[in-house]
Amino acid sequence: MPSATLDKALELRSGRERPGQFWKIDLDAIDFSSLQAAAPSDPQIVAPSKPGLIACGLETARRDHAEIFNGAFGSVTGTLNDKFAALSAALCNSGAFVYIPPDQSVDDPIEITYTAKNGALFPHTLVVVDRGARCTVIERIEGESADAVCGIAEIVAAESASVTYAAEQNLPLESQAFFTRAASPGKDASVTWCVAEVGAALSVSRIDVLVDNPGVDAHVNGFFFPRGDQHVDMVSTIRHNVGESQSQTLIKSAATGRGQARYLGNIRIAPHAQGTEASLRDDALLLSPRAHIDSVPALEIGANDVKAFHGATIGALDENLIFYMESRGIEREAAEKMIALGFFEPVVERFPTAAMRDRLRAALEAKIA
Amino acid sequence: MSERGLRIQQLRASAGGTQILKGIDLEVEAGRVHALMGPNGSGKSTLAFSLTGHPGFKVESGSVTLDGADVLAMAPDKRAKAGLFLSFQYPAAIPGVKVANFLFAARQALHPGDLPPAKFRALLLEKMDLLDMDPSFMGRYLNDGFSGGEKKRLEMLQLAMLAPKYAVLDETDSGLDVDALRAVGESVNAMRASETGKDTGFLIITHYPRILQYVKPDVVHIMIDGRIVKEGDAELAQRIEREGYDKIREETAQIA
Ligand SMILES: Nc1ncnc2c1ncn2[C@@H]1O[C@H](COP(=O)(O)OP(=O)(O)OP(=O)(O)O)[C@@H](O)[C@H]1O
Numbered sequence: 237m238p239s240a241t242l243d244k245a246l247e248l249r250s251g252r253e254r255p256g257q258f259w260k261i262d263l264d265a266i267d268f269s270s271l272q273a274a275a276p277s278d279p280q281i282v283a284p285s286k287p288g289l290i291a292c293g294l295e296t297a298r299r300d301h302a303e304i305f306n307g308a309f310g311s312v313t314g315t316l317n318d319k320f321a322a323l324s325a326a327l328c329n330s331g332a333f334v335y336i337p338p339d340q341s342v343d344d345p346i347e348i349t350y351t352a353k354n355g356a357l358f359p360h361t362l363v364v365v366d367r368g369a370r371c372t373v374i375e376r377i378e379g380e381s382a383d384a385v386c387g388i389a390e391i392v393a394a395e396s397a398s399v400t401y402a403a404e405q406n407l408p409l410e411s412q413a414f415f416t417r418a419a420s421p422g423k424d425a426s427v428t429w430c431v432a433e434v435g436a437a438l439s440v441s442r443i444d445v446l447v448d449n450p451g452v453d454a455h456v457n458g459f460f461f462p463r464g465d466q467h468v469d470m471v472s473t474i475r476h477n478v479g480e481s482q483s484q485t486l487i488k489s490a491a492t493g494r495g496q497a498r499y500l501g502n503i504r505i506a507p508h509a510q511g512t513e514a515s516l517r518d519d520a521l522l523l524s525p526r527a528h529i530d531s532v533p534a535l536e537i538g539a540n541d542v543k544a545f546h547g548a549t550i551g552a553l554d555e556n557l558i559f560y561m562e563s564r565g566i567e568r569e570a571a572e573k574m575i576a577l578g579f580f581e582p583v584v585e586r587f588p589t590a591a592m593r594d595r596l597r598a599a600l601e602a603k604i605a
Numbered sequence: 606m607s608e609r610g611l612r613i614q615q616l617r618a619s620a621g622g623t624q625i626l627k628g629i630d631l632e633v634e635a636g637r638v639h640a641l642m643g644p645n646g647s648g649k650s651t652l653a654f655s656l657t658g659h660p661g662f663k664v665e666s667g668s669v670t671l672d673g674a675d676v677l678a679m680a681p682d683k684r685a686k687a688g689l690f691l692s693f694q695y696p697a698a699i700p701g702v703k704v705a706n707f708l709f710a711a712r713q714a715l716h717p718g719d720l721p722p723a724k725f726r727a728l729l730l731e732k733m734d735l736l737d738m739d740p741s742f743m744g745r746y747l748n749d750g751f752s753g754g755e756k757k758r759l760e761m762l763q764l765a766m767l768a769p770k771y772a773v774l775d776e777t778d779s780g781l782d783v784d785a786l787r788a789v790g791e792s793v794n795a796m797r798a799s800e801t802g803k804d805t806g807f808l809i810i811t812h813y814p815r816i817l818q819y820v821k822p823d824v825v826h827i828m829i830d831g832r833i834v835k836e837g838d839a840e841l842a843q844r845i846e847r848e849g850y851d852k853i854r855e856e857t858a859q860i861a
C-alpha cells in the first residue's frame with residue numbers, strides 16, 4: 237500500500253458540509269483507515285469485438301497497452317484534489333481500461349460490472365476514445381456483501397470523439413458508495429454522463445466535465461431516490477474554461493421515508509469563455525413528510541456573451557394530477573405511482589439500451605412500492 | 606328504472622371558504638343531452654368538480670345520485686367506476702406518462718380485462734381517426750406540450766375510450782377551431798349512435814350555441830351565481846347568444 241498517498245488522501249477534507257438538519261452522516265468523520273480492502277480483482281467486462289478496440293483489466297492494460305494507458309490513467313481525476321478520488325487512487329484494487337481507436341464507431345455498449353465482496357472495492361475505470369471515435373460504456377456496481385465501494389470513472393475523449401458513459405450503482409442497502417466521475421473532452425468532442433444512484437445506505441458522488449476545448453457538447457443526466465434511511469449527496473460540476481461549447485445538465489430526484497439527499501449543480505463559466513451555452517434543470521419530488529432534498533443550482537458566470545439558464549422545482553406530488561388520474565378510475569395509490577415514475581422518465585429515457593432503461597424503471601418502481 | 610339519471614339535489618358547495626354553489630337542482634337523464642350555460646364565475650366548473658370529487662371543493666349539503674347510487678360518498682376513482690366522466694376545462698399535463706399507457710390503465714380500471722392490448726390498440730386507433738388525431742399522439746406524454754385544442758381532443762378520445770354512463774364536458778368546445786369542433790361533435794354523435802353509448806347522458810357546459818348545433822340539447826339549464834335560474838329547450842341557447850345574460854338576470858332577480 238503506498239502509504240504516503242493514502243495518508244494524504246485521509247487528510248483531505250471532503251469539502252461537503254452537512255446538507256440538512258436530518259442528515260445523519262458526517263462525511264469527514266467516516267473512518268476510511270479501518271476499511272479492509274478486498275484482494276485485487278478484475279471486473280466482468282463484456283465488449284463487442286472491433287478492430288483495435290481494447291477492453292481489459294488494469295493489469296493487462298499496464299502490461300500490454302502501457303503507451304496509451306499510462307499517460308491517461310488518473311490524468312483527469314488526479315487534478316480534482318478530491319478526497320474520495322484520492323482514496324480510490326491510493327487503494328485501487330480493481331478497474332477496467334477501454335480504448336477505442338481513431339474513427340471507430342462502436343454501437344453495442346461495452347459493459348463493465350463490479351461486484352463488491354470480501355472487502356472494500358476501489359475500482360478505477362478509464363475510457364480513452366481516440367479522434368472521431370464513438371462508444372457507449374455501461375458500468376454496473378453491485379455487491380454480494382455490504383462492503384464499501386469507492387471508485388473512479390474517467391473519460392479522456394480526443395478531438396471529435398463521442399462517448400456516453402452510463403453508471404448504475406445498485407449496492408446492497410447497508411453499504412456505502414463514493415464515486416468520482418470526470419471527463420475531459422477534446423475539441424468538438426461530445427461526452428454524456430448518465431448516472432443512476434439507486435442503492436447503498438450512503439451514496440456520495442461527484443460528476444465533472446472539464447471543458448477546456450471549443451466545440452464541446454457535454455451532457456450530465458442523473459437521478460437518485462433515497463428511501464428508508466438512505467442518504468445521497470451528489471454534486472455535478474461543468475467547468476466551461478473555454479467558450480463556444482455547450483452543456484446540458486438534467487437531474488431528477490425523489491425521496492421517501494426518511495430519505496435524505498443533497499444535489500449541488502455547479503455551472504462555472506470562466507471570464508473568457510464567450511459563446512458558452514449551458515443549461516441546468518433539476519427537479520425534486522418529496523414523497524413523505526420526513527424525506528428531505530436540498531437541491532441547489534449554482535451558476536457562476538464570468539463571461540458576458542453566454543446563454544445560461546437553470547430551472548429547479550421541488551415539491552410534493554401535484555394534487556391536480558392525482559385527481560385527473562383518479563377521475564379516470566385509477567386508484568389514488570396507482571395514480572401516485574404512475575406520476576412519480578413518469579417524473580423520472582425524461583431522464584431514464586436518456587440512458588442507453590432498452591435493457592438498462594427497463595432495469596432502472598423496475599428499480600424505481602420497487603422504491604415506490 | 607325510476608332511479609336512473611344523474612340527480613343533483615339542493616347541492617351546496619364551497620371552495621376556499623366561499624360558498625359557490627347555492628343549492629343546485631339538476632337532473633341529467635340517461636341517453637339525453639343537457640346543456641349548462643352561465644356567465645363566467647357562475648359556478649359551472651365548481652359543479653363539475655363537486656360531482657367528480659375534486660379535493661379543492663367542499664360539498665356542504667345536498668345529494669347526488671347516479672342511477673340511484675350515492676355519488677358523494679365515493680372516492681373520485683369510484684365515481685369514475687360508477688360511470689361518471691369529466692372532460693376538464695383545463696386538462697392536467699402529466700410528463701413521463703404516455704397517452705396509450707394512461708388510457709390502457711384507465712380502461713382497465715373501468716372495464717377490467719374486457720380488452721386485450723391488441724384489441725385496445727385497434728380501438729384506440731379507430732377512435733383517434735374519428736377525432737382526426739395523429740397516431741403519434743399515443744406515444745406522447747399526457748397533455749405535455751399539447752396545444753389547447755389538442756388537449757380537448759384528447760379529453761374526447763378518453764370519453765370515447767372509457768364509455769361512461771354520464772359525461773360532463775366542461776367547455777370542451779372552447780378554443781377549438783371549426784374543424785376540431787366538428788370532429789368533437791361527430792365523435793360525441795358517433796358515441797350516442799353506438800350500442801355502448803346510446804344511454805350515455807351528457808351535461809355539456811358551454812358558452813356558445815355552436816357546439817349545440819352539432820350535438821342537439823334536449824334541455825338547456827342556465828346557472829347564475831351558483832343557482833339554476835332557468836331551464837328551456839335548445840332555443841334558450843340561441844336567446845342567450847342574442848341577448849346575453851342581463852335580461853335573464855332581471856327576470857329571475859325577483860324569484861331569487
Ligand atoms: N379555490 C377557490 N377559492 C376561492 N374561490 C374559488 C375557488 N375556486 C373557484 N372559486 C370561485 O368560484 C366562482 C365559480 O368558479 P367556476 O370556475 O366554477 O366558474 P365557471 O362558471 O366555471 O366560470 P367560467 O365560465 O369562467 O369557466 C368564481 O368566482 C371563482 O373565482
Ligand SMILES: [Mg+2]
Nearest residue numbers: 649650651694
Ligand atoms: Mg369553468
